[in-house]
Amino acid sequence: MDRALRRKIANQAFVIICTGAALVALAALALIMFSLLTKGVGGVDLMLFTADTPAPDSPGGLRNAIIGSILMCGVAMMIAVVIGVLAGTWLAEIGGNTPYGHVVRFLNDVLLSAPSILIGLFVYWWVVVPMGGFSGWAGAIALGIIATPIVTRTTEDILNLQPNALREAGMALGASQWVTVRSIIWKAAGAGMLTGGLLGFARISGETAPLLFTALNNQFLSFDMSKPFASLPGAIYPFAMSPYETWNTLAWAGALLITLAVLGVNILGRWLARDKDHK
Amino acid sequence: MSLQSARHPDPVDPIFRGLAFAAATTLLLTLGGLIVALMIGGWPAISKFGFGFLTSSTWNPVTEVYGAAGPIVGTLITAVLSLTIALPIAVCVSVFLTQYCPKQIAQPVSTAIELLAGIPSIVYGMWGLFVFAPWFARTVQLPILTSLDPESFWGKLLAGVPNGANIFTASIVLAIMILPYMSAVFRELFRSIPPQVREAAFGLGCTSYEVVGSVLIPYVKKGMIGVVMLGFGRALGETMAVTFIIGNSHRFPDSLFASGSTLASTIANEFNEASGVHLASLIALGLVLFLITFTVLAIARALLSSQRY
Numbered sequence: 001m002d003r004a005l006r007r008k009i010a011n012q013a014f015v016i017i018c019t020g021a022a023l024v025a026l027a028a029l030a031l032i033m034f035s036l037l038t039k040g041v042g043g044v045d046l047m048l049f050t051a052d053t054p055a056p057d058s059p060g061g062l063r064n065a066i067i068g069s070i071l072m073c074g075v076a077m078m079i080a081v082v083i084g085v086l087a088g089t090w091l092a093e094i095g096g097n098t099p100y101g102h103v104v105r106f107l108n109d110v111l112l113s114a115p116s117i118l119i120g121l122f123v124y125w126w127v128v129v130p131m132g133g134f135s136g137w138a139g140a141i142a143l144g145i146i147a148t149p150i151v152t153r154t155t156e157d158i159l160n161l162q163p164n165a166l167r168e169a170g171m172a173l174g175a176s177q178w179v180t181v182r183s184i185i186w187k188a189a190g191a192g193m194l195t196g197g198l199l200g201f202a203r204i205s206g207e208t209a210p211l212l213f214t215a216l217n218n219q220f221l222s223f224d225m226s227k228p229f230a231s232l233p234g235a236i237y238p239f240a241m242s243p244y245e246t247w248n249t250l251a252w253a254g255a256l257l258i259t260l261a262v263l264g265v266n267i268l269g270r271w272l273a274r275d276k277d278h279k
Numbered sequence: 280m281s282l283q284s285a286r287h288p289d290p291v292d293p294i295f296r297g298l299a300f301a302a303a304t305t306l307l308l309t310l311g312g313l314i315v316a317l318m319i320g321g322w323p324a325i326s327k328f329g330f331g332f333l334t335s336s337t338w339n340p341v342t343e344v345y346g347a348a349g350p351i352v353g354t355l356i357t358a359v360l361s362l363t364i365a366l367p368i369a370v371c372v373s374v375f376l377t378q379y380c381p382k383q384i385a386q387p388v389s390t391a392i393e394l395l396a397g398i399p400s401i402v403y404g405m406w407g408l409f410v411f412a413p414w415f416a417r418t419v420q421l422p423i424l425t426s427l428d429p430e431s432f433w434g435k436l437l438a439g440v441p442n443g444a445n446i447f448t449a450s451i452v453l454a455i456m457i458l459p460y461m462s463a464v465f466r467e468l469f470r471s472i473p474p475q476v477r478e479a480a481f482g483l484g485c486t487s488y489e490v491v492g493s494v495l496i497p498y499v500k501k502g503m504i505g506v507v508m509l510g511f512g513r514a515l516g517e518t519m520a521v522t523f524i525i526g527n528s529h530r531f532p533d534s535l536f537a538s539g540s541t542l543a544s545t546i547a548n549e550f551n552e553a554s555g556v557h558l559a560s561l562i563a564l565g566l567v568l569f570l571i572t573f574t575v576l577a578i579a580r581a582l583l584s585s586q587r588y
Contacts (some may be wrong), residue, residue: 115568121562178295
């Protein structure tokens with residue numbers, strides 16, 4: 001076979017393999033979404049949102065778990081936004097180029113990719129054991145620790161994208177660094193920082209492992225975050241593993257809810273970021 | 280970028296800098312506290328079993344003897360196997376999206392793949408347990424079991440109870456989980472290559488296969504190794520999906536279709552029933568997991584930061 005033909009065939013084969021790989025990847029992911037929809041939609045009804053998690057083989061919903069998840073993620077995001085925005089601002093505006101800044105940035109990257117179950121162990125040791133029991137606060141702290149590095153990272157990246165002219169403008173007006181950062185830099189970077197927050201929120205709303213031994217679970221509706229606390233992933237895990245069909249159905253419905261929430265928040269974040277780009 | 284107005288000192292400035300510094304330090308303290316917690320919590324097990332903790336595969340809550348070899352090997356096998364499956368597919372997907380795919384569909388397809396990277400791992404776990412594992416047991420595992428001689432090499436490698444819950448299926452589900460993430464970062468890497476590099480190669484008369492294989496991939500090689508390590512790190516620490524599918528047995532895994540366990544799945548499964556040395560052993564497993572992932576991540580970060588994209 002002559003060389004040109006051989007190269008042509010190799011090239012064609014490569015294009016076909018690459019296209020095939022993309023199709024395989026999309027097919028696998030489509031299959032997961034398909035299962036989620038077919039098995040989950042049947043369990044979605046009004047009761048899902050108005051009743052608490054039931055005993056085996058009796059009707060019920062996920063009200064306590066949904067409310068628990070929202071509360072814990074809300075508290076977690078407050079922790080993550082306060083620490084993450086300040087730490088990201090410190091890295092971008094104040095000390096990012098010092099040796100200490102490089103250490104902090106590296107450790108933030110490590111925390112960003114550290115297995116979430118280790119964060120659970122950390123909070124178990126420093127919060128659950130001293131406080132004497134599983135609690136919603138412990139769960140919220142664990143989720144907060146997972147979201148903080150995401151917010152830190154995106155805040156730093158977005159602030160670095162802001163033109164230096166903005167900082168010079170602030171200085172030229174005689175504004176202090178605090179005023180410059182607060183009224184000019186943060187304002188200019190607002191949409192991007194919000195995106196970081198939303199990505200962090202999307203990440204923690206499906207987290208299960210760190211909740212297993214921080215918030216544990218609760219079969220009843222509760223607003224007392226110093227007690228064991230319900231969450232959607234915390235309800236799905238035992239329900240999916242159980243032999244009861246009603247529980248399995250609820251687990252699939254819950255999985256569908258979480259996935260839709262995560263995808264929705266992700267899309268919202270992207271949309272906000274894109275809106276900013278076009279300005 | 281530190282800008283200060285010398286003539287008009289603002290009393291809030293030092294407070295702002297102090298708070299920002301404190302927040303940055305919190306991150307440092309968190310990681311420090313994580314290591315301290317794992318060391319103190321795991322110490323009773325480490326001091327009792329010594330180095331044997333890493334090499335023994337006994338895991339017996341009744342006699343209170345614990346060894347981490349089974350979960351360690353399970354973790355490494357599943358992570359390596361999932362990477363072996365996901366890596367070529369991820370490279371091909373990102374090549375397709377950046378080189379061959381028509382522009383109009385490249386963006387929606389990329390976005391779809393990136394969005395799927397956000398699906399919670401518990402959902403992958405449920406899909407693996409209820410949909411994938413039964414299908415795999417029926418259509419792949421059972422025919423293999425009945426057609427192979429159990430004494431042959433392949434028979435031993437693929438032995439196991441055909442229930443679909445084993446190391447191999449866990450690795451496949453892990454591969455599906457890390458695939459979107461890896462292909463998204465690969466795509467960014469390929470996009471970072473200056474167009475002149477591609478054009479020059481095409482100008483020399485290369486086919487697109489040759490451009491990708493001999494020019495583009497070597498151009499981003501370091502970054503690609505970094506991405507592979509990050510994907511490896513994810514697979515090592517993934518908990519819920521694996522806990523659902525791997526079968527949770529503490530035996531030393533002796534075949535691909537045997538049930539096994541990983542460090543993370545063992546912790547997730549047993550933590551709430553554990554106390555005393557059992558609890559300490561589980562925390563020591565966490566320490567082992569931390570050390571492995573920390574090493575992998577440190578290498579990945581070093582490789583990725585040496586090639587900014």
